[in-house]
Amino acid sequence: MTPWTVLVSIIALLALLISGKVKPAIAFVTLAGIFLVLGFVDTNTLLMQFSNPALATLLLLLLVSLALERSPLLDWLSRHLLSGHPRLATARLMGSTAILSAFLNNTAVVAAFLGAVSRQQRIAPSRLLIPLSYASILGGITTLVGTSTNLVVNSFNVSASGTELSMFQFSLVGIPVALISLCVLMWRANSLPHHRLEDTNEKLAYFLAADLDPSSPMIGKSIEDNGLRSLEGLYLLEIERQGRLISPVAPDELLQANDMLVFTGETGKVQALQRFPGLQLFGHQADNLLATNLVEVVISHESELPGKTLQDVDFRSMFSAGVVGIRRGEKRLEGQLGKIPLRVGDCLLLAVSADFRQHRNLDRNFHLLSGSFTRPRLSNKESLFTVGGFAAVIIFATANLLPLFHGLLMLLGGLLVMKVISFAELRRRFPFELWLIIGSALAIAQALENSGAAGLLVTGMQALFSGYGIYAAFIGCYLLTLLLTETVTNNAAAALAFPIAWSTAQAFGADPLPFVMAVAYGASACFLIPFGYQTHLMVYSPGRYQVADFLKIGLPVSITYSAAVLIITPLVFPF
Known part of the structure; x- marks a missing residue:
């Protein structure tokens, strides 16, 4: 058993x-711990997986990338790529992204251009951003x-x-796979939605939430009497009162102390709220908000915010900024801003203080989209040392x-000595x-071998593909990995698929390299x-x-990419 x-x-x-x-790190670590307790893997073996040389190389690369992503080179490129004819600008953006992503962390490249x-x-961002993301993937596979993902697969191979x-x-x-797929991506880019620039800049689907101070003279008067029905560019959507929502808001609704008024419309027209006495936007008077910077950010995958609400984390104290609005994709998020669980990719419009x-x-926590705030950049000397050192x-x-x-x-070590990056x-x-996911996954793979489960996989693969041949088994391993990467994270997909692919190669007595590449x-x-x-x-949100937009452009790219991989890989890496 x-x-x-x-x-x-x-x-x-x-x-x-x-x-x-459950977060992948928690799931993988827990299962590795269970296997340790049950004796499927011993302590020394478990600890050795977390010091795997290829895994250590991956961690070092990600740490060095922290300095590389601050190089002014990426900023310079982002300013010069989008000139000229839109089609040519799109091609330059995709090509440059793919080349840079072959050597730099693709998240850093996309963040720099985002x-x-x-x-x-000049060009609707909706026509450029999916090609930007896909091109970073295609450059990364080279x-x-x-x-x-390639370094994760290398860890398992080692x-x-x-x-x-x-x-x-x-x-x-x-x-060759990247070039063919980029051509298809360029062809399909015209099918992306064309959100008008004025809509993007002037009518972002944000909400404004304003608290009514208990001393406000507006209390006891109706919406109509307070003049809240004739705001320029803004619309009173709902009122939060003592934990319940009033929506829609009737003209004769009387305001009460500590009401939260939720507006929607054009966030640029926030000054329309300035004339209402006692109306505060997240603890600040409207005129004080106007004196601050409005900064638009995207929540990053490294952030500690996903799954939590603004109230949970005390956002204002944490970042010296108030959240003026939240946007997810093209959707208007209805409800109480402070109680909405945040997700990776959410757009936040922040009213930031001088301490931000x-x-x-x-x-x-964030990728910057717009606003006067800019991240610190390396000096020319620091950039030359960092980029030149990495190239060497x-x-x-x-x-x-x-x-x-x-x-x-x-x-x-040199970056630390030069103070380009700090401890x-x-x-x-x-x-x-x-680190926890890959180290635990390596231990789980070892438990598969020690317990005899890997032998069961070998037997199962032989039975499943015995009548179809090794090429069918190769295709099966690739399609399994593709299915996993679309349903879980890419690194988790590689971790789960590698032992199966390796066992399949053993079942057929074949060179495991083409199967390893199929997983990658x-x-x-x-x-x-x-x-x-x-x-x-x-x-997604910017x-x-x-x-449906990802499916529309992604399906032909995925089919082309998969066909190219399945045809070319066995030719380059024979079974």
Whole structure:
């Protein structure tokens, strides 16, 4: 029963990940702990997985990327890519994103271009942001360091075979697949919605929430008498009173002390509320709000805010900013702002104080879309050292002159010595969740082997594909990984699919490399649903997209990408 217990527990893990009710890190660590207690994996083996050399290389790369993403090079590119004819500008944006994402963290690349694309006036951002996200994925599949998924797969490959994948081993298949898919993406970009620029800039679907001070002379008077029915650009949507909502609001409704008035419409017309005595926007008088900066941000995948409400985290104290409005995709979020559970990708319009930029947790929690606030950038000297050092590390690793881990460790040390990056920033931005997921997943894979569950997988794969041949088994492993990456995170998909692919290769007595590559490319094939991939969530609300927009453009890209991978991979990496 032991092997079956392990397999059933992994199926339960997958079900939890798909449900979204448990964070992947918690789910993977818990299962690894259960396997440890039950004796499927011993303590030394478990601890060794968390110090896997390829996993350590991935962590170093992500830490070095914290400095790379602050280079003014990305800002300079973002200002110059979108000139000229819209089609040419779109092609330049996609091409530059793909090239940069081959060597830089794709989240950092998308974050660098996100603000510039959202602020520019020439091309509707909705025509650019999905291509931006997809191009970052396609660039990432071309090198070992292009995406964390490739490095995750490399971690499993090192654990299973003792050998590392080389820097450009992914390029032989990745480059032609990326070029073909980019052509399809360019063709389908015209089918994206064209949200008018004036709608994007003037009528963002935000809410304004204002508290009525107990001393206000407006108390006891009706909506009509207070002149709240004839506001320029704003509409009184509902009133929150003692924990209940009044919606719609009748003209003869009398205002009471401590009412919260929720307005919708054009946030730029917030000055219309200035003339009402005792009306406060999140604890500040309306005229005080006008003296602050309005900053639009997107909640990042590293943020601690998702799943929590503004009230839960005491947002104003945490960031020295008040949330003026929340937008999710193209939808207007109805209800009480302070009680809405936040999600990755939500757009927040913040009224920030002078202390806002001093908070050290901004980079971790937000991607900046608009506003006068700008993130600190590297000086020219610091940028030259950082970019040049990273290029040297890649060149030495490619030429087998210096292992990638050694080069990244030396570069990180240099960045600390030069004070380009600080220990405090490393602590704040250290990818603990990813480290826990991959380390635990490696231990779970070892438990599969130790318990005999891997042998069951081998037998099952032989029975399933015995009449169809090794190529059918290869296709099955790829499609399984693609399905997982669309339903759970890409790194979790790679972690779950790798042991199956490796067992399948063993079942057929084949070279495991094409199956390993099938997992790597399949785990990056997230083109259909926005919720499984972090860069999709980054562009979802700024582009005011619906899920149907991702399906419309993602389906032909996914089909083309998959066909190219399934045809080219066996030619480059024979069974």
